[in-house]
Amino acid sequence: MEQAFPGDAAGIAAFESYLGRHTRSAFRLLVNLAEESHRIDDIPPLRGRERQALIxxxxxxxxxxTALTNVISLGRRPAGRRDEIMLFSACTRPDEFEPWLTAMRGRQTRLAGIHSTALLTRRLAETLLPPDGPVLLLTFGRSDLRQSVYRDGQFQFSRLTLLSDQAPRTAAALCTTEAGKIRQYLVGQEMLDWQAPLQVTILVPADQVEAFRTHCRDSEELRLNLADLPTAARNAGLDGTLAGTFTGTLADADSTPLFLHLLATKRQRPQFAPRRERRFFRLSRIRCGLRLGQAALAAGVIGFSLSQASAIHDLRRHAELRQRQLQTARQDHAALIESLPPLPIGADALRALIDRHEALANRAPSPGDLYLPLSHVLDRLPQIAPQRIDWLLSDTLEPGTDPLPANATPSFAIVRVEARLPPSLATDHRARTQLLEALKTLVSRDARLGIRILPLPVDPDSGGTLRSDAASAGIPAATALPLTFEISRRLQ
Structure with missing residues (x-):
C-alpha cells in the first residue's frame, strides 16, 4: 500500500495534497460499502435513445x-418477447463520497471510475462457482465479510457484514450464520427450494483452510466449499509473490489486493461515477488521442520525407551514371570522327547542307498527293476506265500545258487522265452528263483539288441542238467514248 488516508478533515487534506503531486495520473476508486443496492428487472427489447431513456x-x-448508479445487461429471456434482463445497482449514500470527490474536483483529478467489490466478485465467480443453481460466495475484507449471491452464473445481490473478531472459530461461525440467513431469504423469494441445500464457497488463506474446515461443517441446509485464496489469486493472474501473501492468520485474508488486480486487468469494469465526475479523465483521453494522432502524423511525414529523400538520392545517382555514360559516348564519338578520313567540307557545313536537303525534299511535290484521291474517285466511278495517267508540274492551268524544266519553280501539280467510257454512254446524253457531274462532285470534296474535263463530250452551245459527240466525231455507237480530264493542286 502506498499511503492511507483517514476519513477526517486531516485525512482529506492529506489526500488532496497527494492528488496535487500526481496530477498526470488517472485514479479509480474501489469501494467496499454496505450502502449498496441491487435490483434485477426486465425491460422491453428497445434500442438507441429509447432504451437509454427507459434505463x-x-x-x-x-x-x-443518488447519481452513483450503474446498469449491467444480463442477457435476454429465452421465451416470449425476449425482454432484456438488467441489473440495476447504486451506492445509496453518495454523501460518504462527497468529501473525496470534492478534493478530486478541486485538483482536476482524472477520475476513471468508481468501482464496487460486490460487482468485481463476478470475475471470481467465473472460475470458482458452479454455473447452475444459486450459489453464495463469501469473501473477507479487512474487517468485514461480503456475501454475494449468484444464480445460474449471474450476479443477483450482495450484502456486507462487519467482522468483530478475526479468530477462525468466530469467523467460521459468522460464515455459517450469514449463509443460513441468505438461504432463508432465497427460500422466501422462491429462488431456492426449501428442501435443497445452498452451495456456499468461502475464500480463506491457505493456512486457515483446515481451521475453517473444523468449524464449518456441511448440514442439510448448507454445502460448504473452502477455496484456497492464493490459488484463486493465481488463477486470476496475480503474481505468484503477491498471491503468496494470502497465507497465515485470518488477518491476511483481505481480498482487496485481489480485487485491485481484477480492477486493473479486466476491461469490462462496471463503475458508478457519473459523467460529470469523469470529465477530466475524458479530456485526458482526448488529449492523449490527439497526441497519438500528432505522433502518427509526424511519423507519416517523416516516413514520406525519408522515402522522398531516398528517391532523390536514387535519381541523383542515376543522373550521375547517365552523365558518365554521356561523356563516355561523346569521347567514343569524337574518337570515331577523328579516325574517319578528312572531308572536303566541314562537319557543320555538311550538317547544314543535309538539313537544307531534307527541307527541300519535304517540300517537294509527290505524285501520291494526287494519285490517292484519283484512286478513290475511280473506285467510286467504275464506268471510267483509265488508259493513261500522266503526272506533271506546271506554272499554269491552261489547256495543253507542257511539263516544266527541272530548274523551274512550279505552281501546280497536275495529273492528266486519258480514259474510256462505256459504249452505251455514247448515245445516252443524260447518263453521260450525270457521270461527269458525279466525277466533278467527288473531286471537289477536297477543297485543295480542282478538275477540268478536256474535251467536253457534249456540245457547249446551248442554242443548238444537243448532239452526240460520238456521232459528231464519227465514232461508231458501239465504240467506247474517249474522256480526258485533269486534276490539279496548288503547291504551297
Missing part, C-alpha cells in the same frame, strides 16, 4: 437521490 427512468425510480 435512466428506472434508475431514478429505484435509487432516488
Amino acid at each position: 435512466e427512468r428506472r434508475l431514478s425510480h429505484y435509487f432516488p437521490g
Whole structure:
C-alpha cells in the first residue's frame, strides 16, 4: 500500500495534497460499502435513445437521490418477447463520497471510475462457482465479510457484514450464520427450494483452510466449499509473490489486493461515477488521442520525407551514371570522327547542307498527293476506265500545258487522265452528263483539288441542238467514248 488516508478533515487534506503531486495520473476508486443496492428487472427489447431513456427512468425510480448508479445487461429471456434482463445497482449514500470527490474536483483529478467489490466478485465467480443453481460466495475484507449471491452464473445481490473478531472459530461461525440467513431469504423469494441445500464457497488463506474446515461443517441446509485464496489469486493472474501473501492468520485474508488486480486487468469494469465526475479523465483521453494522432502524423511525414529523400538520392545517382555514360559516348564519338578520313567540307557545313536537303525534299511535290484521291474517285466511278495517267508540274492551268524544266519553280501539280467510257454512254446524253457531274462532285470534296474535263463530250452551245459527240466525231455507237480530264493542286 502506498499511503492511507483517514476519513477526517486531516485525512482529506492529506489526500488532496497527494492528488496535487500526481496530477498526470488517472485514479479509480474501489469501494467496499454496505450502502449498496441491487435490483434485477426486465425491460422491453428497445434500442438507441429509447432504451437509454427507459434505463435512466428506472434508475431514478429505484435509487432516488443518488447519481452513483450503474446498469449491467444480463442477457435476454429465452421465451416470449425476449425482454432484456438488467441489473440495476447504486451506492445509496453518495454523501460518504462527497468529501473525496470534492478534493478530486478541486485538483482536476482524472477520475476513471468508481468501482464496487460486490460487482468485481463476478470475475471470481467465473472460475470458482458452479454455473447452475444459486450459489453464495463469501469473501473477507479487512474487517468485514461480503456475501454475494449468484444464480445460474449471474450476479443477483450482495450484502456486507462487519467482522468483530478475526479468530477462525468466530469467523467460521459468522460464515455459517450469514449463509443460513441468505438461504432463508432465497427460500422466501422462491429462488431456492426449501428442501435443497445452498452451495456456499468461502475464500480463506491457505493456512486457515483446515481451521475453517473444523468449524464449518456441511448440514442439510448448507454445502460448504473452502477455496484456497492464493490459488484463486493465481488463477486470476496475480503474481505468484503477491498471491503468496494470502497465507497465515485470518488477518491476511483481505481480498482487496485481489480485487485491485481484477480492477486493473479486466476491461469490462462496471463503475458508478457519473459523467460529470469523469470529465477530466475524458479530456485526458482526448488529449492523449490527439497526441497519438500528432505522433502518427509526424511519423507519416517523416516516413514520406525519408522515402522522398531516398528517391532523390536514387535519381541523383542515376543522373550521375547517365552523365558518365554521356561523356563516355561523346569521347567514343569524337574518337570515331577523328579516325574517319578528312572531308572536303566541314562537319557543320555538311550538317547544314543535309538539313537544307531534307527541307527541300519535304517540300517537294509527290505524285501520291494526287494519285490517292484519283484512286478513290475511280473506285467510286467504275464506268471510267483509265488508259493513261500522266503526272506533271506546271506554272499554269491552261489547256495543253507542257511539263516544266527541272530548274523551274512550279505552281501546280497536275495529273492528266486519258480514259474510256462505256459504249452505251455514247448515245445516252443524260447518263453521260450525270457521270461527269458525279466525277466533278467527288473531286471537289477536297477543297485543295480542282478538275477540268478536256474535251467536253457534249456540245457547249446551248442554242443548238444537243448532239452526240460520238456521232459528231464519227465514232461508231458501239465504240467506247474517249474522256480526258485533269486534276490539279496548288503547291504551297
